[in-house]
Amino acid sequence: MRTIVTVVVALSLAACTSGRGRGGYAEGPGPDGGAVAAPAPVAAPATPRAPVGATLAPASGPMDAGALARETGMQVQDLGSSVLLSGSDVRARFFPGTDRVSIDGRSTPMGAVARREAGGLVVPAGGVDAVRRALRDAAAQRLAMQPIPLKMPVPQPVKPPPSLRDVTISPRPAAARRTPGGDPSWTAFSAAERSWKWIVVHHSDDTEGACEKYDRQHKAKGWDGCGYHFVIGNGTQSGDGEVEVGPRWRPQMHGAHAKTPDNRFNDYGIGVVLVGDFENGGRPTARQYEALVNLTRWLMARYGVTPDRVLRHSDCKATACPGKLFPWGKFQADIGG
Numbered sequence: 165m166r167t168i169v170t171v172v173v174a175l176s177l178a179a180c181t182s183g184r185g186r187g188g189y190a191e192g193p194g195p196d197g198g199a200v201a202a203p204a205p206v207a208a209p210a211t212p213r214a215p216v217g218a219t220l221a222p223a224s225g226p227m228d229a230g231a232l233a234r235e236t237g238m239q240v241q242d243l244g245s246s247v248l249l250s251g252s253d254v255r256a257r258f259f260p261g262t263d264r265v266s267i268d269g270r271s272t273p274m275g276a277v278a279r280r281e282a283g284g285l286v287v288p289a290g291g292v293d294a295v296r297r298a299l300r301d302a303a304a305q306r307l308a309m310q311p312i313p314l315k316m317p318v319p320q321p322v323k324p325p326p327s328l329r330d331v332t333i334s335p336r337p338a339a340a341r342r343t344p345g346g347d348p349s350w351t352a353f354s355a356a357e358r359s360w361k362w363i364v365v366h367h368s369d370d371t372e373g374a375c376e377k378y379d380r381q382h383k384a385k386g387w388d389g390c391g392y393h394f395v396i397g398n399g400t401q402s403g404d405g406e407v408e409v410g411p412r413w414r415p416q417m418h419g420a421h422a423k424t425p426d427n428r429f430n431d432y433g434i435g436v437v438l439v440g441d442f443e444n445g446g447r448p449t450a451r452q453y454e455a456l457v458n459l460t461r462w463l464m465a466r467y468g469v470t471p472d473r474v475l476r477h478s479d480c481k482a483t484a485c486p487g488k489l490f491p492w493g494k495f496q497a498d499i500g501g
């Protein structure tokens with residue numbers, strides 16, 4: 165990869181600075197953001213935050229979330245039920261009292277529990293490692309994509325929220341749209357957004373689970389991975405109220421959660437599942453329910469989905485899902501139906 169980068173840098177210099185001597189080379193940033201083959205002596209890069217992710221030492225132990233954010237140049241936000249570390253490449257969400265971290269929507273085990281202490285959050289060594297690893301991977305990916313890497317995280321341009329009219333009538337590129345109230349990982353798309361028409365709510369019909377589990381189960385059925393687009397945890401295998409972005413969402417793939425003869429709810433329906441069995445005594449946790457309302461409202465605003473197009477799985481076909489104990493009337497009122 166380094167070879168490719170060097171070649172591209174050399175080519176671009178050849179194209180842009182023909183006639184200049186080799187001295188021009190020192191002006192171009194190298195893969196680490198430092199000088200390449202500079203005639204001046206190379207200064208020791210002792211700053212802790214400059215080479216984000218590229219040369220970080222392995223974790224030696226647990227670390228305060230604020231200190232980890234400072235080390236990696238990420239922003240830290242304490243959201244009460246979770247603590248979010250976000251940078252231009254990576255978002256990591258910790259849930260106090262759980263042993264999993266959600267990195268870019270993927271639930272990752274840390275081997276120990278993140279706990280609140282002295283007004284901060286102590287991240288276990290496994291979590292520190294996971295964040296550093298994600299940053300290294302993202303930096304490597306960025307190098308592969310861009311011949312000249314950025315030295316600093318680029319701030320996201322702040323756009324005014326789109327009106328409903330904009331969302332429903334004149335679809336614009338994803339990068340130009342921002343809908344307030346969502347998590348940044350919900351708009352980390354790798355393909356053009358689909359023209360979603362429905363939102364279909366499910367329960368997982370078990371008591372413990374997370375996206376990883378359903379991904380495994382659905383692959384075992386011969387499907388192309390977790391059939392839902394979003395999985396909202398109940399604190400068993402992911403955080404309580406944690407919204408996991410399923411592998412289908414980023415590439416904007418159709419769902420595999422509500423089969424009908426014309427397949428419309430799979431083709432244009434966003435599948436949201438809550439971990440739990442709400443048919444046989446279980447109920448959504450307060451955090452799960454709150455996360456579902458927030459996610460649904462965000463999806464409705466972004467895609468112009470009206471309340472009558474927010475459905476239960478049982479509205480699509482004969483099934484008990486999401487269970488008789490799911491508070492459907494309250495939910496409809498809370499999403500403005």
Ligand SMILES: [Zn+2]
Pocket residue numbers: 365366367421477483485486
């Ligand atoms: Zn269902």
